[in-house]
Amino acid sequence: MVELRRLLMAPERLAQAGDQPLQLEPQERHYLERVLRLRIGSAFAVADGCGRLYEATLLDQGLVQLKLSSRQSEPASPQLVLLLGLTRKDVDITLRMATELGVDQIVPMQAERSQPSPGGQRRERWSAQLREASEQCERLWIPQLMSLRSSNEALSQPPIKRGSRWIGVTRQHGAPLLQEVLKQTPLDSSRWEIACGPEGGWSPRELEIASLNSWQPVSLGPTVLRASTAAVAALSLLQHYRARRTQKL
Amino acid sequence: MVELRRLLMAPERLAQAGDQPLQLEPQERHYLERVLRLRIGSAFAVADGCGRLYEATLLDQGLVQLKLSSRQSEPASPQLVLLLGLTRKDVDITLRMATELGVDQIVPMQAERSQPSPGGQRRERWSAQLREASEQCERLWIPQLMSLRSSNEALSQPPIKRGSRWIGVTRQHGAPLLQEVLKQTPLDSSRWEIACGPEGGWSPRELEIASLNSWQPVSLGPTVLRASTAAVAALSLLQHYRARRTQKL
Numbered sequence: 310m311v312e313l314r315r316l317l318m319a320p321e322r323l324a325q326a327g328d329q330p331l332q333l334e335p336q337e338r339h340y341l342e343r344v345l346r347l348r349i350g351s352a353f354a355v356a357d358g359c360g361r362l363y364e365a366t367l368l369d370q371g372l373v374q375l376k377l378s379s380r381q382s383e384p385a386s387p388q389l390v391l392l393l394g395l396t397r398k399d400v401d402i403t404l405r406m407a408t409e410l411g412v413d414q415i416v417p418m419q420a421e422r423s424q425p426s427p428g429g430q431r432r433e434r435w436s437a438q439l440r441e442a443s444e445q446c447e448r449l450w451i452p453q454l455m456s457l458r459s460s461n462e463a464l465s466q467p468p469i470k471r472g473s474r475w476i477g478v479t480r481q482h483g484a485p486l487l488q489e490v491l492k493q494t495p496l497d498s499s500r501w502e503i504a505c506g507p508e509g510g511w512s513p514r515e516l517e518i519a520s521l522n523s524w525q526p527v528s529l530g531p532t533v534l535r536a537s538t539a540a541v542a543a544l545s546l547l548q549h550y551r552a553r554r555t556q557k558l
Numbered sequence: 559m560v561e562l563r564r565l566l567m568a569p570e571r572l573a574q575a576g577d578q579p580l581q582l583e584p585q586e587r588h589y590l591e592r593v594l595r596l597r598i599g600s601a602f603a604v605a606d607g608c609g610r611l612y613e614a615t616l617l618d619q620g621l622v623q624l625k626l627s628s629r630q631s632e633p634a635s636p637q638l639v640l641l642l643g644l645t646r647k648d649v650d651i652t653l654r655m656a657t658e659l660g661v662d663q664i665v666p667m668q669a670e671r672s673q674p675s676p677g678g679q680r681r682e683r684w685s686a687q688l689r690e691a692s693e694q695c696e697r698l699w700i701p702q703l704m705s706l707r708s709s710n711e712a713l714s715q716p717p718i719k720r721g722s723r724w725i726g727v728t729r730q731h732g733a734p735l736l737q738e739v740l741k742q743t744p745l746d747s748s749r750w751e752i753a754c755g756p757e758g759g760w761s762p763r764e765l766e767i768a769s770l771n772s773w774q775p776v777s778l779g780p781t782v783l784r785a786s787t788a789a790v791a792a793l794s795l796l797q798h799y800r801a802r803r804t805q806k807l
Contacts, residue, residue: 406787446781488798531801532695538655545794549737
């Protein structure tokens with residue numbers, strides 16, 4: 310079964326069009342007509358990133374006719390949140406893989422051992438990556454990108470009711486495997502949070518703040534994972550547990 | 559606890575030195591003295607990639623005194639094998655993450671939908687990546703890199719006794735989650751093989767060959783994963799299952 314190529318469009322824009330043909334942005338038109346080489350009358354799909362999927366037909370003059378193809382899908386539950394200590398490299402690929410692996414919210418953190426923030430255009434670039442990866446992996450809800458904050462601020466948020474939170478640690482004797490603790494996690498959790506550190510790992514102060522705020526230390530395996538690999542490995546496990554749970558409900 | 563920096567050296571070279579100081583190669587000396595800025599008398603660690611770890615002391619004139627620090631460790635069991643359909647991009651990062659995630663053997667495959675082989679220096683570069691990642695993640699056995707072969711040849715190898723083999727598929731209705739089938743996998747397996755396809759997925763012929771040779775189709779989650787993400791997600795799960803098993807034995 311070949312799926313139609315997808316384009317993400319903001320829900321407000323789709324609502325505004327209603328039943329009328331919608332005008333494509335120049336870069337969308339370029340993508341459909343030049344990159345994908347769709348012809349007038351060709352079908353593709355449009356997602357709104359908030360659970361709705363549309364059947365789309367390319368009309369002439371860069372117009373599109375849309376038809377809602379199903380009811381709004383529910384967001385996955387529990388919500389999967391990644392607190393990501395910024396690393397010097399590989400943030401882009403981590404965000405891309407995290408999106409494919411079903412992350413629902415990303416909190417970029419300036420950790421104590423993160424490289425100093427370069428500032429600039431990162432947020433825009435990160436948002437674009439989340440959008441692109443969402444289109445490609447065909448998820449209906451796109452991940453929410455939170456604003457950059459310090460690790461101390463992010464880790465000291467109080468835990469929510471029916472939430473679980475874990476912090477990936479290395480060389481900490483006795484930390485259980487994430488998979489072990491997942492088996493004991495209540496089935497009715499509404500939010501799973503996983504914090505992954507930067508290259509140099511967590512500072513003692515960060516670990517103390519985490520401990521005071523119900524972050525449970527977990528191991529992600531017997532080897533020392535790089536920061537990017539740790540985040541991806543953790544999300545692989547969490548999304549698999551979530552998918553199993555969904556299949557069983 | 560801060561671990562000592564590690565260097566990999568071939569076991570034959572270490573055996574040849576015996577109890578005598580060993581001469582560093584120029585690039586090793588550069589790495590220790592210039593990059594890590596170790597001084598004469600500094601300690602570091604040497605692994606042979608076959609389960610042995612040595613305490614090393616830097617002497618002058620690029621010599622090193624070695625002392626075996628423990629018995630040879632056993633290789634992890636079951637052996638974890640990745641059959642990797644070559645992709646246009648991201649092979650490097652996939653190999654690096656796979657090494658961190660405990661893969662024992664990698665079979666690079668020219669799949670039917672792989673981009674045409676560029677040939678050249680790839681094998682050397684891949685080997686270097688496996689070595690570097692092994693040093694960094696502190697594993698004692700480095701992954702074995704098999705020679706490039708066609709997917710049809712690789713997938714048609716007969717299954718071994720007490721081995722399990724899975725092939726990651728997309729959009730194949732009814733394929734169980736890898737995590738589900740792992741629960742039913744015999745505890746005494748000696749080899750777990752996972753085949754991950756290139757960007758365009760498997761061809762019908764590849765799937766047929768796989769089916770004739772005991773490759774069980776598995777899903778890696780509810781979204782469409784890119785080839786690199788699929789390999790990493792699968793290995794994350796497999797290594798976690800293996801680590802749990804090892805802890806329980």
